[in-house]
Structures are given as C-alpha cells and as structure tokens.
Amino acid sequence: MEVKKVLWVALSFALVLGVAKSLDFSENELESEEGLWDLYERWRSHHTVSRSLSEKKNRFNVFKANVMHVHNTNKMDKPYKLKLNRFADMTNHEFRSIYAGSRVDHHRRFRGTPRENGTFMYHNFDRVPSSVDWRKKGAVTSVKDQGQCGSCWAFSTIVAVEGINQIKTHKLVSLSEQELVDCDTTGNQGCNGGLMEYAFDFIKQNGITTENNYPYEAKDGICDLSKESEPKVSIDGHETVPVNNEAALLKAVANQPVSVAIEAAGYNFQFYSEGVFTGECGTNLDHGVAIVGYGTTKDGTKYWIVKNSWGSEWGEKGYIRMQRSISDKKGLCGIAMEASYPIKKSSSNPRDHSSFPKDEL
16 A cells, blocks of 8 residues: 555656646637736746746736747647747847847957868768767767856857767766856957857867866856866867858768857747757857757758757757758858867876766766
C-alpha cells in the first residue's frame, strides 16, 4: 500500500512537471475578456512574473495581442510553431531592446571589413556528413541564459571555444562568459554588445577561465584579475568563414561548433517554440548565437541546429532549428554573414594537469 502511495505521489509530481513545461491554451479562452485574463494570470503564475495592479492592466493588453499572434500563426501551415514563453507580455520593441540589442551590425561597421587572414582551413574538406550534432558528440554544454544583458557575443564565443576544447582535449568544460564581459573591453562593450572575433582575440592572448571560477552575473563588472587563474583554456587564434557562403559554413560546422550572428528581433523569433524556422527575418544582425550541428527533416527541409542564450524554456529546450541552403546567399536571418570559429592545435591547455577539478567538468 505504501509503495502504491509513493508511486502515485511520483506520478502526480511528474504530471505537474509536465504541465509546468508547457502552457497550452484553448480557443475558448480567447473568446472573452475573462478567459484571456485567466490565461494571463495562469501565464504569470507559470513564469513567476510579478506585476503591480496598474502595470498588470497595461501588460494585459500587450499579452492579448501576443496571444492572438501566437494563436493565428499556429493555425497557418508553417513548419514551425510558436508558444507563450516568458516574453509573452513584452512588446516586440521591448524584446528587441533587451534580448536582441547586441548591436552586432554596429560593431561590424565600426570594425570595417572582416579581418580575414586569407585562409579557410576547411576549404578542401569534401567529406561532409549528411548530418552532424555536436551535442551528441559531447562538445556542447547545457543551455545558458544571458538575462537582460546584451552579452550574446560572449555566449556565442564561449560555445565555439567550449566545443573546440572538447574536441581537442576530450574534456567538456563550461567556460566563463563573465570574464569576457568584464575583461574584454578593448573592442567589446559588455552588456552593450560586441563581436565574437574580438573575443577570440582576447582568449588567444589571455586564455579563458571556467564558469565556476568566474560565474555569470548578467551585468557589467570590473575585471577580477584574481579569477583569471587556473584552470584556463587556450586557443591559437580564429578564422572567419567565407562570407555569404552556406556551403563553406557547412564544412566548418561539420568539424566544430561555429559562432554566427543573426537577426533575431522578429515577432515570430520572439515566440518560437519548435520546428524548422523559415522566417520572417532580415539581415540586420543583432544577436550572437552558435551553430552546433545541422540536418534534414523527413520532408527534405535542410536546417541548422542553433544554440541560443535565452534559457532552456525558449524554443526547443534552448535551441532553434533554422532553415539552411536558401536562395539568399546571406542565409536565413543573415546566418552566413558573420561566421567565425576558434583554432586550437594542442590537445592540452597551459599548465594542464591532465584534468580539471571534477566540479569544472
């Protein structure tokens, strides 16, 4: 009897977790103001969003518009779906300002032409597999959350460095975005945006410490030199993928995770839930992410596997599949415009004592 009780409690808990993971709603809830208000309260409870009474009234109107957009989009015959995620009572303008405001395009223009070194190490790599998923190969850490800080460039950089470090050393180590935010200030601007190429240069010169040693705080801070200590991960430099060339990008991703920039400010990107995203978006690059694989759906749609930094609740557990090999050479949302990856020749790191402490792995 006691065993049955324990099993029932476990089952009930699992069901609660299942409900917590998804916030579905019925069409009936959209037919009245009362139904929509109840849905809004349920959404606030689900995401533990606290609002004052006056703010709730204003946010409710934004929420209603977003609910109808999600609902109407999901009724269309699109290869992707939307959902009411944590951004559901934010206007698209607010969302863009906070989560897609890294100003990658601004930094690109300020930098001028890409600092290519004239080489692309994967140029002659012709044995490109039909699909690759670096998550399954153990080269990708869990999804992280940049919070309300325009530090996506740091997260994009770190995904690529974590990846090549695992490929070369066979150790998956979560590295510090906060060190880049605080210390890489020559060309990058912390929560006000930056470029992955500058960050690769910083890591080449200084190495990068672990996330445990220098944890993320989602805000600009003063560089803590005492934390810039062992254990460190090093790289030997970086290369840029030939611009506007998805075929070259495919060769690079077949060999390692790659940092890219995209335009992520679109309404549908804000509420993306699952499936292969096919737009609408432009090429005003405002967000740094990383490609960690690619594949093809059963109906023949080719896609990139993209790791984002908006937490695991967004999209497909923090990831988005974006259509690849489209007619526009720049790629969907400009994904082929600003791609780069780190180079690491050694199978060890400076003063590497054969392994990191267990809590760093």
